[in-house]
Amino acid sequence: MSKVIAVISGKGGVGKTTTTANLGLGIAMQMKQCVVVDFDIGQRNLDMILGLENRVVYDMVQVMDGEATLEQALIRSKANRNLYFLPASQTKDKSVLDSEKISNLLQELRKKFEYVILDAPAGIESGFEHTIEFADAAIIVVNPEVSSIRDSDRAIGILDSKSQKAKDGHEVEKMLIINRIDPEMVERGEMLEADDILEILGIELLGVVPEDRGVIDASNQGQPIILNEKSDAGKAYKRIAKRICGIKVAVEHPKVRKKGLVGKLKGIFS
Amino acid sequence: MKCRQYNVKVFEVGVEDPESFIEFIEANYILIRNHLLSIKGEKSEKVISYLEDKGLRYVWNMELPLPKRGVEELCLVSPGVEARDESRERMEPEPESVEEGDEEEYGESLEALKIVGRALRSGQYVEHNGDVLSTDRINSGAKIAALGSVVALGKVEGDISSAGECIIITPVKRGNILFHGTKIENEKLIYPLNIIRYRGDKITVEAIDTKQSKRK
Numbered sequence: 001m002s003k004v005i006a007v008i009s010g011k012g013g014v015g016k017t018t019t020t021a022n023l024g025l026g027i028a029m030q031m032k033q034c035v036v037v038d039f040d041i042g043q044r045n046l047d048m049i050l051g052l053e054n055r056v057v058y059d060m061v062q063v064m065d066g067e068a069t070l071e072q073a074l075i076r077s078k079a080n081r082n083l084y085f086l087p088a089s090q091t092k093d094k095s096v097l098d099s100e101k102i103s104n105l106l107q108e109l110r111k112k113f114e115y116v117i118l119d120a121p122a123g124i125e126s127g128f129e130h131t132i133e134f135a136d137a138a139i140i141v142v143n144p145e146v147s148s149i150r151d152s153d154r155a156i157g158i159l160d161s162k163s164q165k166a167k168d169g170h171e172v173e174k175m176l177i178i179n180r181i182d183p184e185m186v187e188r189g190e191m192l193e194a195d196d197i198l199e200i201l202g203i204e205l206l207g208v209v210p211e212d213r214g215v216i217d218a219s220n221q222g223q224p225i226i227l228n229e230k231s232d233a234g235k236a237y238k239r240i241a242k243r244i245c246g247i248k249v250a251v252e253h254p255k256v257r258k259k260g261l262v263g264k265l266k267g268i269f270s
Numbered sequence: 271m272k273c274r275q276y277n278v279k280v281f282e283v284g285v286e287d288p289e290s291f292i293e294f295i296e297a298n299y300i301l302i303r304n305h306l307l308s309i310k311g312e313k314s315e316k317v318i319s320y321l322e323d324k325g326l327r328y329v330w331n332m333e334l335p336l337p338k339r340g341v342e343e344l345c346l347v348s349p350g351v352e353a354r355d356e357s358r359e360r361m362e363p364e365p366e367s368v369e370e371g372d373e374e375e376y377g378e379s380l381e382a383l384k385i386v387g388r389a390l391r392s393g394q395y396v397e398h399n400g401d402v403l404s405t406d407r408i409n410s411g412a413k414i415a416a417l418g419s420v421v422a423l424g425k426v427e428g429d430i431s432s433a434g435e436c437i438i439i440t441p442v443k444r445g446n447i448l449f450h451g452t453k454i455e456n457e458k459l460i461y462p463l464n465i466i467r468y469r470g471d472k473i474t475v476e477a478i479d480t481k482q483s484k485r486k
Contacts, residue, residue: 160391
């Protein structure tokens with residue numbers, strides 16, 4: 001049975017698109033047929049992070065309007081043959097979306113894929129509402145900072161009141177990813193701990209992704225960090241993808257790495 | 271001759287300039303809409319027209335036989351703090367959580383106690399013409415505005431406005447607590463459970479349990 005998962009955050013710049021790309025690949029690595037859909041109409045980014053920028057010919061709006069078939073618009077990932085990508089339109093804006101067209105598109109995607117991952121636009125405007133409208137579940141991405149948490153809290157409130165599942169009287173499954181946590185800052189009391197965030201948002205923790213400088217370079221290269229075996233963030237995304245696929249994996253909280261003499265000296269002079 | 275006696279709630283406010291006055295009334299409308307406004311200061315067509323549009327009842331520069339209680343505490347609330355965001359969705363009333371109370375006890379104008387049994391998330395807004403009991407968290411960006419008292423037993427990081435007898439609340443680090451239009455400084459809410467109420471002319475903050483009334 002197919003599952004539609006919206007990746008949301010409320011606030012922009014928290015790593016939502018990066019998370020979508022990595023989880024899409026992570027799910028595909030578990031031998032599941034997965035499609036990631038860029039719902040950020042007019043501000044397409046997911047294609048670049050997946051390294052598929054130069055293969056975009058048709059987009060989801062053209063599919064919804066009958067100008068292209070779904071097969072024509074879907075792009076198969078080079079990194080994993082189980083992953084497909086449906087791009088957003090870069091030349092149109094969010095006003096082109098309508099509920100009926102989205103519902104039809106998602107029904108088609110449900111027939112082909114076990115996991116349909118929707119990358120929501122930032123904010124809580126119409127584009128966001130359309131992304132969550134027909135989702136079975138939502139992954140909420142937060143950074144450990146108060147503004148991100150408040151915006152996510154707001155987005156969860158809207159999810160609980162405006163998604164079709166909520167309107168039908170069912171609860172939308174909600175899972176939290178805490179992204180870019182820095183264990184050293186947490187230890188110094190300069191950053192919120194995972195427990196504090198969970199207490200405020202009151203939803204299930206799906207995983208914690210540590211701050212990792214390699215993520216930016218990976219995104220720039222179109223090679224999601226999950227492909228890097230040595231990266232801590234990549235390992236975290238792998239564990240999260242397994243959990244989404246129903247595999248029991250314990251949540252690992254990033255720990256402070258013990259520094260050697262050179263590291264300590266660098267810390268003093270940095 | 272038939273006579274009737276009524277009690278009227280009066281909200282006294284001064285006009286410094288029409289714009290800030292209108293901003294203030296907008297921000298506090300829920301709390302003062304059922305009051306008689308006693309306005310002090312220079313009359314202005316803009317303000318009169320605004321009050322008429324809003325359907326607010328008022329007297330201007332009239333000496334009313336008011337007790338001194340509360341007059342000094344009624345101060346302007348920063349509109350930035352109190353401004354209502356109409357785009358926010360209202361929290362749907364929870365029929366199962368509203369218990370019927372004895373309205374006679376609260377007076378004819380107040381509605382029965384409303385119980386909010388789940389966490390209020392950012393953007394959710396409970397407006398009630400009576401007392402409110404919140405048993406869970408009130409997150410940053412959420413708000414309760416009540417004409418009656420408010421009892422908040424969970425962690426409060428959002429905003430609470432009450433024009434009732436009291437506010438009973440846990441310690442607050444963030445969020446704005448307004449009692450009869452007066453902002454209560456969060457530093458004063460130091461007890462495990464605080465009660466904010468009038469003692470004579472002054473608003474006081476005390477521990478709810480007399481054994482804990484000594485400050486830590």
